[in-house]
Structure formats: C-alpha cells, structure tokens
Amino acid sequence: MAASTDTLERETKLQGMGSSRLRKEDARFIRGRGTYVDDIKLPGMLFGAMVRSPYAHARIKSINKAKALAVPGVVAVLTADDLKPVNLHWMPTLGGDVQAVLADKKVCFQMQEVAMVIASDRYSAADGAELVEVDYEELPAIVDPHKSMAPDAPIIREDIADKDNVSHGPRTHPNHIFTWEAGDKAATDAVFTSAEVTVREEILNPRVHPCPLETCGCVASFDKPTGQLTVYMTSQAPHLVRTVVAMLSGIPESKIRIVGGDIGGGFGNKVPVYPGYVVAIVASIVTGVPIKWIESRIDNISTTGFARDYHGVGELAADKEGRIKALRFTALADHGAFNSHVSATKLPAGLFSICTGSYAIPKAYCRVDAVYTNKAPGGVAYRCSLRVTEAVYLIERMIDVLAQKLGIDKAEIRRRNFVKAEQFPYTTSLGWTLDSGNYHAALEKVLKAVDYEGLRREQAEKRAKGELMGIGISTFTEIVGAGPTKVCDILGIGLFDSCDIRVNPTGSAIARLGTMSQGQGHATTYAQIIATELGLSSDEIQIEEGDTDKAPYGAGTWGSRSTPVGGAAAAMAARKIRAKAQKIAAHLLEVGEGDLEWEVDRFKVKGNPSAARTMKEIAMAAHTSNLPDGMEKGLDATEYYDPPNLTFPFGAYVCVVDVDRFTGETKVRRFYALDDCGTRINPMIIEGQIHGGLTEAFAVAFGQAIPFDENGNHLGNSLMDYFLPTAVETPHWETDYTVTPSPHHPIGAKGVAESPHVGGIPCFSNAVVDAFAHLGVTHMDMPHTAFRVWQQCKAVGVDKR
Amino acid sequence: MTRKQTVSFKLNGKTVDVVVEPRELLIHTLREKLLHTGPHIGCETSHCGACTVDLDGMSVKSCTVLTVQCQDADVLTIEGFEQGGTLHALQEGFTTQHGLQCGYCTPGMITRAYRLLKEIPNPSEEEIRYWMAGNLCRCTGYQNIVKAVQYAATKLAATSA
Numbered sequence: 024m025a026a027s028t029d030t031l032e033r034e035t036k037l038q039g040m041g042s043s044r045l046r047k048e049d050a051r052f053i054r055g056r057g058t059y060v061d062d063i064k065l066p067g068m069l070f071g072a073m074v075r076s077p078y079a080h081a082r083i084k085s086i087n088k089a090k091a092l093a094v095p096g097v098v099a100v101l102t103a104d105d106l107k108p109v110n111l112h113w114m115p116t117l118g119g120d121v122q123a124v125l126a127d128k129k130v131c132f133q134m135q136e137v138a139m140v141i142a143s144d145r146y147s148a149a150d151g152a153e154l155v156e157v158d159y160e161e162l163p164a165i166v167d168p169h170k171s172m173a174p175d176a177p178i179i180r181e182d183i184a185d186k187d188n189v190s191h192g193p194r195t196h197p198n199h200i201f202t203w204e205a206g207d208k209a210a211t212d213a214v215f216t217s218a219e220v221t222v223r224e225e226i227l228n229p230r231v232h233p234c235p236l237e238t239c240g241c242v243a244s245f246d247k248p249t250g251q252l253t254v255y256m257t258s259q260a261p262h263l264v265r266t267v268v269a270m271l272s273g274i275p276e277s278k279i280r281i282v283g284g285d286i287g288g289g290f291g292n293k294v295p296v297y298p299g300y301v302v303a304i305v306a307s308i309v310t311g312v313p314i315k316w317i318e319s320r321i322d323n324i325s326t327t328g329f330a331r332d333y334h335g336v337g338e339l340a341a342d343k344e345g346r347i348k349a350l351r352f353t354a355l356a357d358h359g360a361f362n363s364h365v366s367a368t369k370l371p372a373g374l375f376s377i378c379t380g381s382y383a384i385p386k387a388y389c390r391v392d393a394v395y396t397n398k399a400p401g402g403v404a405y406r407c408s409l410r411v412t413e414a415v416y417l418i419e420r421m422i423d424v425l426a427q428k429l430g431i432d433k434a435e436i437r438r439r440n441f442v443k444a445e446q447f448p449y450t451t452s453l454g455w456t457l458d459s460g461n462y463h464a465a466l467e468k469v470l471k472a473v474d475y476e477g478l479r480r481e482q483a484e485k486r487a488k489g490e491l492m493g494i495g496i497s498t499f500t501e502i503v504g505a506g507p508t509k510v511c512d513i514l515g516i517g518l519f520d521s522c523d524i525r526v527n528p529t530g531s532a533i534a535r536l537g538t539m540s541q542g543q544g545h546a547t548t549y550a551q552i553i554a555t556e557l558g559l560s561s562d563e564i565q566i567e568e569g570d571t572d573k574a575p576y577g578a579g580t581w582g583s584r585s586t587p588v589g590g591a592a593a594a595m596a597a598r599k600i601r602a603k604a605q606k607i608a609a610h611l612l613e614v615g616e617g618d619l620e621w622e623v624d625r626f627k628v629k630g631n632p633s634a635a636r637t638m639k640e641i642a643m644a645a646h647t648s649n650l651p652d653g654m655e656k657g658l659d660a661t662e663y664y665d666p667p668n669l670t671f672p673f674g675a676y677v678c679v680v681d682v683d684r685f686t687g688e689t690k691v692r693r694f695y696a697l698d699d700c701g702t703r704i705n706p707m708i709i710e711g712q713i714h715g716g717l718t719e720a721f722a723v724a725f726g727q728a729i730p731f732d733e734n735g736n737h738l739g740n741s742l743m744d745y746f747l748p749t750a751v752e753t754p755h756w757e758t759d760y761t762v763t764p765s766p767h768h769p770i771g772a773k774g775v776a777e778s779p780h781v782g783g784i785p786c787f788s789n790a791v792v793d794a795f796a797h798l799g800v801t802h803m804d805m806p807h808t809a810f811r812v813w814q815q816c817k818a819v820g821v822d823k824r
Numbered sequence: 825m826t827r828k829q830t831v832s833f834k835l836n837g838k839t840v841d842v843v844v845e846p847r848e849l850l851i852h853t854l855r856e857k858l859l860h861t862g863p864h865i866g867c868e869t870s871h872c873g874a875c876t877v878d879l880d881g882m883s884v885k886s887c888t889v890l891t892v893q894c895q896d897a898d899v900l901t902i903e904g905f906e907q908g909g910t911l912h913a914l915q916e917g918f919t920t921q922h923g924l925q926c927g928y929c930t931p932g933m934i935t936r937a938y939r940l941l942k943e944i945p946n947p948s949e950e951e952i953r954y955w956m957a958g959n960l961c962r963c964t965g966y967q968n969i970v971k972a973v974q975y976a977a978t979k980l981a982a983t984s985a
Binding site for chain 1: 845847848852855856859860861862863864865866867868869871872874901902903905906911915918919920922924925926927928929930931934952953954956957958959960961962963964965966967968969970
C-alpha cells in the first residue's frame with residue numbers, strides 16, 4: 024500500500040532517522056554557553072600546576088619544595104612521597120601495566136609528571152611550579168624503538184625489570200612489553216616461498232597526537248563529611264574512569280561521580296586516565312577543597328595520548344595477474360615509557376588484524392612487537408579503532424606497491440582482489456567476519472564520478488612534460504563498534520553499551536546512554552533513532568550522557584562505537600517500550616495484539632485504520648489505571664546491548680594531488696570520498712563527520728609528527744610546530760555514499776566518524792607516491808611536508824630547471 | 825606579587841571594573857573574574873583562536889592581551905551576539921549550515937567572522953578561508969564554516985539593504 028500524504032506528513036514531523044534535522048546541541052554552543060571542564064568554578068577551588076621533567080631519562084636525587092611553598096597563594100606541593108601513604112603514587116593503566124602518577128625516584132620521559140603545586144589561582148600555581156627544585160642525575164635515553172631490545176640497552180623500567188610478563192605474555196628483554204601475533208605463520212611463509220611475485224616495504228606510521236582543541240583536565244571535588252567524590256572531567260569514557268578511580272582509590276564506586284559535561288573534541292586523547300586526574304583527586308582528598316587541573320597545550324602534545332608510532336613491514340605474495348595469495352605484516356610498536364596503550368585485554372595490538380582490508384587474501388600472518396622507549400606513554404586510537412589506521416595504512420599502501428611492481432592499474436588491482444558482494448558475511452584469514460559490503464559498486468561509482476580514465480590520461484600528458492601529478496586510491500574496510508563482550512573487555516569489563524528511556528505521560532521522553540558525545544551530535548542522532556522507533560518527535564526526546572550518577576553503565580565513545588553499540592541499545596530499548604505500548608493499545612482498542620499494526624506514530628487496527636491509538640495517547644494511558652490486568656505502570660525500558668559482531672564500514676576514495684617539483688609543495692586538487700556506513704541516521708551530521716575526519720587525515724598525511732632528538736628532547740610540541748591545518752590549506756571535500764546495511768545491527772547502521780581518517784591517510788599517501796611512481800618510487804613515509812617531498816624530487820633528479 | 829590595578833572597560837556594552845595583577849591575561853579576566861566562559865583557551869600561544877574577542881573594532885586573541893591594556897576599551901564576546909532574544913546572523917549561519925561540532929572553537933570563530941564581515945561584507949570563499957586562518961577547528965574541516973559565514977553575509981546584506 025502506498026504511504027498516504029497523511030502518514031508521510033506525520034513521519035516528516037517526527038524528524039527521525041534519515042532526516043538532516045539541525046542539531047539540538049547547537050543552541051548552547053552558538054551562544055558560548057557550553058559547559059566545558061575549564062568553565063567549572065566551585066567555591067574554594069584551588070588550581071594545580073604540574074612540575075615536569077626536563078630529561079627523558081634521569082634519577083631524581085632530591086626534590087626541594089621550600090621556595091615553592093613560600094610563594095603567596097601556594098598551599099601544597101605534592102610529590103610521589105606524598106602519594107605513597109595512600110598508595111596512589113602508581114596506578115594501573117588500560118594496557119595492563121602500571122604507570123607512575125608522580126615520578127617515583129626516576130623519570131622515564133621528558134615532561135613526565137614530577138610534582139603538582141596546589142595554589143589559590145593558576146598564576147600562583149605556575150609561579151610555584153617554577154620554583155620546585157629537582158636535582159636529577161641524567162641517564163642515557165632510548166629514543167629509537169629499534170634499539171630498545173639491544174643487549175646493552177639501558178633498562179627503562181626498573182620497577183618491572185624482573186617481571187617476565189606485563190599482562191600480555193612472555194617478555195624477552197626488560198624493555199620488551201609484548202609480542203602478539205595472529206594468523207597461520209607456517210602456511211603464510213609457504214605461500215611466500217613459492218609465490219610468483221612478492222613485494223616488501225618498510226612503512227612507518229609516525230608518532231602523532233590527536234590534539235583536540237580543548238586539552239585534558241578535571242575538577243576533583245571530595246566532600247569529606249559524606250565521602251563523596253565528584254570529578255568533572257574531559258572523558259570519552261566516564262563510566263570506565265569511575266571504575267578505575269574506585270579500583271585505585273578504594274572509594275566505593277557508588278560514592279564516585281564522574282561528570283563529562285561538554286567535551287571540546289576527543290579523537291582518542293580523552294579515553295585514558297592520566298596522572299593529572301589522579302593527583303587532583305588526591306589533592307582534593309588531602310585539602311578538602313575542589314582542585315582544578317588543566318593541561319597546557321604543550322603538556323597535552325608532550326604527555327597525554329600520543330598515537331601510532333608503528334614501524335611496520337608489509338609483505339604481499341601474489342600471482343602475475345596481481346591476485347594476492349598471502350599477506351605478512353609486522354610492526355615494531357613504540358609504546359613509550361609505560362604501556363598505557365588503550366587496548367582490550369585480549370587485543371594488545373588492538374584490531375590490527377583487520378589488515379587484510381577489503382581483499383580476499385587466502386593466507387595471512389601478522390605480528391606486533393611492543394617495546395618501551397624514553398618517550399611519553401600511551402598509544403591511543405587517534406580517530407580510529409585501536410590500531411586500525413596502522414593496519415589499513417599498511418594494506419592500502421602495499422596493494423599499490425604490488426600494482427606498481429606488476430604494472431597493473433591501481434584501480435584494477437583492487438577489483439581483482441575485492442571480497443565480492445555475494446561473499447558476505449565474509450570471514451577473513453585472520454578471523455574477522457565482515458558483516459556486509461559492496462566494494463566493487465563503491466569503487467566504480469567513484470571512478471566514474473572523478474573520470475578516472477581521464478585523470479590517468481591527464482597524468483600521462485603531464486609526465487611527458489616533466490610535471491608531477493598523483494592519483495591516490497583507497498578502498499578501505501574499517502572495523503568499529505567494540506564490541507562483543509566475548510572478544511572485547513577493558514579491565515575485565517565487557518564493552519557493551521546501554522540506553523535507558525523513560526517516556527513521560529505527555530509523550531515526551533528522556534534517554535540516557537553510557538556513551539559520551541564530543542561533537543558527534545549524539546543529542547540529535549540518538550533522538551532521531553528513538554523518534555522513528557517510538558513515533559515521538561525527536562524535538563521532544565532529551566538525551567543525556569556523561570554523568571555517571573544518571574546514565575546507565577557503558578564503555579563510552581571511542582572506536583566509532585556510539586552508533587554500532589549505543590545506537591543499537593537505543594533502538595532495542597525503544598523496541599521494548601513499543602512492545603509494551605502495543606499491549607496497552609490492544610487493551611484500549613479492545614482487540615488482540617495481533618490485530619494491530621504499527622504506522623509511524625501509532626498502532627492501528629488492521630482493516631480499520633480509524634481505530635488507532637497514538638504513542639502519545641498510549642504514554643498517557645500508561646500512567647493511568649486503565650491498563651491490562653497486572654501490567655506495571657509507566658513506559659520505561661533499559662537495554663544493555665552486547666553486539667553479536669563488530670561492524671565494518673567501508674569506502675572508496677580518490678585523491679588528485681599536484682606536486683611542485685622545484686619546491687616539493689603539494690596541492691590536493693580534488694578529493695572524492697564515498698562512504699558506506701550502512702543505514703544513515705542524519706546525512707548532514709554524517710557529512711560533517713566525514714569533512715572532519717578527512718581534514719584530520721590530511722593533517723596526519725601532510726604534516727603531523729612528534730620528533731625527538733637523540734636525547735629524547737621534544738622538537739615540536741606547541742602549535743607553532745605541530746601541524747593543525749587552517750582553513751587555507753584544508754582541501755575542499757566532495758562526499759558521496761552507498762548504503763549497505765549491517766545485517767546484525769538493529770537499524771543496520773555501522774558508524775562513520777573514523778572512516779574518513781582511516782581511509783583518508785593512505786589515500787593521500789598513495790596520491791603523493793603515485794606522483795613519483797613512474798620514476799621508480801614505491802613508498803614515501805609521512806608526513807609529506809614540502810621539505811620531505813622536495814628531498815624526494817632531488818633524489819630522483821626532477822628538481823632541476 | 826606586583827600591586828593590583830583597577831581596570832574599567834565595556835564588555836558587551838556594559839561597563840565593568842576588575843582588579844587585576846598587571847600580568848593577568850584578558851582571557852583569564854573574562855573567564856574567571858567576569859564569568860564570560862564563551863571564549864575558550866586552546867593553546868595560550870595565539871595559534872588557535874579559541875579565545876578570540878573583538879577589542880575596539882579588531883579581532884584579538886585574548887590569551888595574549890593583558891587586561892591592563894583594556895582600560896576604556898570596548899570588548900565584544902560571543903555572549904554579546906544575541907540581541908533581544910534574536911540570534912545574530914552568524915549564530916544562525918553556524919547552526920543552519922552545521923558549522924560546528926564540539927563547539928569549542930565556535931565562539932572564537934563567530935567573533936572573528938563578525939569582524940571579517942565588517943571589513944569585507946561579501947567575502948569570496950578564498951577570502952573567508954584566508955581571513956579566518958587564525959582560528960583553528962579540529963572537527964568540521966572548515967567547509968561548513970565557510971558556508972556559515974557566507975550565509976551570514978547574505979543575510980546581513982539583505983537586512984541592511
């Protein structure tokens with residue numbers, strides 16, 4: 024039956040799924056009325072300023088607080104010795120290691136936290152921090168991870184030197200953290216031995232930083248009479264933080280409240296628990312007043328939440344037609360001085376084994392060796408799921424390397440290796456079951472849109488004239504939505520997520536979730552999901568996240584898990600409500616439940632459309648005595664959703680870049696991005712997420728890196744040096760889409776925000792390398808700055824006029 | 825500690841008096857003493873523009889302006905944009921064109937765009953990108969920010985015509 028104008032009108036009014044409705048959260052942001060952590064001001068609040076190590080590796084011989092304590096306004100100076108009595112000078116990390124909260128006898132990276140000065144305002148705190156005198160004895164530092172496991176390498180972590188296991192299997196050296204592998208090594212090696220063609224390339228994902236515009240920080244407030252601890256915090260995962268704080272402080276979890284508030288961007292930086300939070304909490308417990316600690320930008324880039332630093336080796340074995348027969352990828356992972364890498368317990372290298380990408384590769388093996396260095400700890404997922412950018416970068420670069428070796432077109436080699444649409448669900452040789460996809464269709468749509476053949480002709484003409492033009496292709500598959508609790512947990516807690524919906528008598532609703540928006544627009548998109556499921560207007564559905572006293576437990580927002588897990592929880596909770604509403608409607612209409620059908624916002628009697636009850640009417644009835652016998656009052660439901668699988672968004676991107684061979688300057692002339700994230704909830708928001716992800720990919724590919732000198736000194740930790748693209752250098756983005764719903768997700772959605780970052784980075788690199796492909800160049804490491812590209816021009820002799 | 829000084833200036837049209845150390849930065853005075861938390865701190869080194877305010881008809885980064893420099897000045901922050909319950913065209917543009925995500929850069933962006941449109945009422949995309957380059961955004965990729973500024977330019981031109 025064709026939908027009548029009336030039902031269409033009612034559906035449009037809901038502004039539910041598929042609507043590009045404007046965002047509900049904007050009202051406060053455009054007025055400057057967001058509540059970010061540094062906006063919190065509590066009575067009696069003091070400020071903390073961190074004293075940090077100037078050395079990358081040194082023993083602390085003494086700390087003299089006297090001069091700092093003499094500064095007017097300074098209340099206290101806390102060091103590891105002050106945290107010891109409460110056993111908080113060390114803390115567990117999300118990677119199964121321990122980390123010094125304040126340096127305990129030695130420092131292991133430059134800018135490591137040594138002491139915190141607590142003072143009446145941020146100026147006095149900074150004055151005090153300048154005057155804390157620390158006497159160091161410098162030790163030799165390890166900066167290059169390739170040197171970490173040398174027999175005579177200095178031992179970075181004396182505290183665990185005699186431990187043969189730091190949570191992830193046997194260690195072979197005091198600076199070794201773990202070795203993780205997946206796949207069939209013997210079978211893979213055998214294919215390589217007999218293959219017609221093999222290619223090998225060393226490929227670096229340099230150390231970078233997510234650098235959200237708001238740095239990390241918190242306001243810790245301990246109320247002595249009640250024993251209640253409230254922490255306002257820039258956290259992407261407030262519930263996990265609450266659990267960690269309970270574990271390390273001994274305060275009952277019921278007396279800890281973490282409040283997320285508005286978050287000024289996260290991109291992975293705001294998942295872990297950082298020393299500053301812990302010291303602020305201790306300081307509040309000690310002083311009895313609230314303590315604010317906010318990172319400076321330099322602190323942020325130097326110490327909290329670096330990403331990548333994966334030194335990879337990619338190898339492919341194929342036949343002469345370019346059909347890949349086996350894949351062997353390894354990576355040396357630099358985790359810095361403590362393994363505070365954010366990882367699920369069973370996945371110390373995250374989801375690196377998604378590295379077979381969009382291709383049907385019969386045999387595969389991958390291995391990651393993680394080591395300590397004298398650099399900042401961590402390894403967060405910068406706008407990606409754990410280690411997915413690293414994996415996708417390797418496969419998307421390597422397939423180009425193979426194409427060049429065989430002289431096969433870079434689009435054609437992908438066609439020959441794609442998993443075919445009819446093969447889904449497809450289980451890869453490394454064990455992931457890709458839920459759905461249509462890779463050929465996506466690629467062909469993009470090639471047609473950009474006139475790929477025309478671009479290749481233009482490139483040939485330019486090459487004939489000595490000009491450099493590159494065409495990059497990336498046909499990536501992401502893995503997001505961690506995840507099934509049988510596969511993924513952090514500190515033993517499964518990575519489910521939750522939604523609690525309460526429908527009010529007048530037919531509005533409030534929903535609370537365990538995720539945490541940082542700009543993704545959850546208040547809008549979750550409301551749209553619930554609007555469609557319940558037939559209530561998304562305008563009247565309020566979304567709350569981030570306050571652990573209010574929201575049900577969930578693992579937070581990272582790894583594009585909000586839509587795959589939180590969004591699924593929202594749909595499932597709404598369906599529980601709708602099921603109850605159907606019973607109420609049947610009662611009110613005096614028919615059987617089976618006689619009813621759902622239409623947009625109401626249950627109507629089949630064959631008698633005038634006999635109907637709207638969800639609004641049912642909501643009111645649910646709060647009256649007129650209910651079926653024995654039915655509970657109210658119209659609420661809670662869902663804790665444990666996804667059966669991860670979701671696998673994919674895309675096909677093409678980038679066209681012009682390179683000035685005399686200066687090395689690159690210009691992205693065109694970037695066309697087709698994303699398939701399954702069912703689309705709000706196209707406007709999706710497009711915005713893709714613009715942002717591509718821009719962050721552009722930043723990584725063309726400029727971001729955190730360099731060190733041989734002594735472990737940072738050589739670029741302010742925004743003077745660390746590249747954040749401005750509007751001038753950011754390219755114009757063209758977006759497109761196909762829709763291949765996830766078969767296992769309640770609404771078929773897959774998550775989108777990370778795809779453009781994960782898929783974008785190799786696309787840019789592939790374009791830059793492609794500009795040099797005719798000159799025999801198969802790989803260039805990021806970042807593709809003008810200086811580095813110019814060096815390449817020089818190396819192949821095209822820089823002369 | 826150096827002796828504190830009283831500084832008087834106009835903040836969004838109203839005269840305010842503050843007592844500050846000579847070294848106090850305008851962004852801290854605005855946020856902590858005057859409770860105008862719209863302008864944000866992103867870098868404290870003048871790179872990011874999250875703290876942008878309008879000072880005597882110029883866009884400035886208030887993380888590198890001393891409050892004592894503001895005696896008798898006219899300061900406009902994001903809090904001064906909505907008038908009598910009506911949004912400024914830029915505020916309307918940023919929401920209708922989806923020119924913001926996390927919202928952290930937004931007050932600085934809008935304040936900077938306000939001055940840009942005073943100086944160039946009908947800017948091209950290239951001009952918008954160039955003259956907004958002192959304000960960083962990590963979320964949007966700027967494309968919709970450009971659209972937001974264009975929306976406001978068109979609307980302001982129509983209302984002043």
